[in-house]
Amino acid sequence: MKFFIDSANIDEIRDAASMGVLDGVTTNPSLVSKEGRNYRELLDEILEVVDGPISAEVVATDKEGILKEGRALAAIHENIVVKIPLIPEGIKALNVLSDEGIKVNVTLCFSPTQALIAAKAGAAYISPFVGRLDDISHDGMDLIEQIVTIYDNYAFDTEVLVASIRHPLHLAQAAEMGADVATIPYSTITKIFKHPLTDSGLERFLSDWKESGQQLI
Numbered sequence: 776m777k778f779f780i781d782s783a784n785i786d787e788i789r790d791a792a793s794m795g796v797l798d799g800v801t802t803n804p805s806l807v808s809k810e811g812r813n814y815r816e817l818l819d820e821i822l823e824v825v826d827g828p829i830s831a832e833v834v835a836t837d838k839e840g841i842l843k844e845g846r847a848l849a850a851i852h853e854n855i856v857v858k859i860p861l862i863p864e865g866i867k868a869l870n871v872l873s874d875e876g877i878k879v880n881v882t883l884c885f886s887p888t889q890a891l892i893a894a895k896a897g898a899a900y901i902s903p904f905v906g907r908l909d910d911i912s913h914d915g916m917d918l919i920e921q922i923v924t925i926y927d928n929y930a931f932d933t934e935v936l937v938a939s940i941r942h943p944l945h946l947a948q949a950a951e952m953g954a955d956v957a958t959i960p961y962s963t964i965t966k967i968f969k970h971p972l973t974d975s976g977l978e979r980f981l982s983d984w985k986e987s988g989q990q991l992i
């Protein structure tokens with residue numbers, strides 16, 4: 776399973792990358808806007824820190840505009856994956872971009888049929904948003920199960936990229952379901968390490984060691 780970080784904050788990206796388990800990055804216009812930085816400079820820095828797929832999102836909503844922005848983003852670096860919203864104009868642009876060999880991550884997916892049409896049109900990744908579905912009392916993880924089944928049934932190459940992850944349980948369930956990628960916010964990455972038995976266990980080991988009076992090195 777690939778781990779991406781869902782962030783446009785360079786410090787968070789650097790810290791996650793330093794753990795050696797980071798395979799890529801996803802950004803979106805909201806995350807970029809929070810940073811208050813020049814988009815191009817930010818992308819260049821991210822590309823330096825992470826050698827893997829970096830999703831950069833278009834903001835145009837018409838086919839020609841999406842094509843123009845998508846080609847410009849893809850031209851920045853071979854690791855850039857163009858992120859396109861799951862709207863009819865986006866699907867039309869996706870067909871063209873994928874024929875040109877440009878990798879596309881189709882975002883804002885909330886249903887299995889949306890995922891199906893994105894795969895048929897040549898998406899490299901589909902991004903179903905589990906947390907936002909949970910927010911409106913739908914089980915977001917049910918959608919992941921449906922998409923994994925549908926893609927397996929027809930051997931689609933499109934990778935299932937679980938997005939809008941809110942807590943480690945989403946990540947565990949995504950892994951159980953065989954999702955290809957999880958894009959994880961930094962706050963959730965830090966939560967993976969939080970377990971009271973880990974903390975109390977370490978405290979006990981350290982105090983016992985201190986009491987023994989031994990030196991390790």
Ligand code: E4P
Pocket residue numbers: 781801802803882902904906907938939940958
């Ligand atoms: C996906 O690529 C999006 O950037 C992201 O996961 C959205 O998450 P949110 O619902 O926490 O904003």
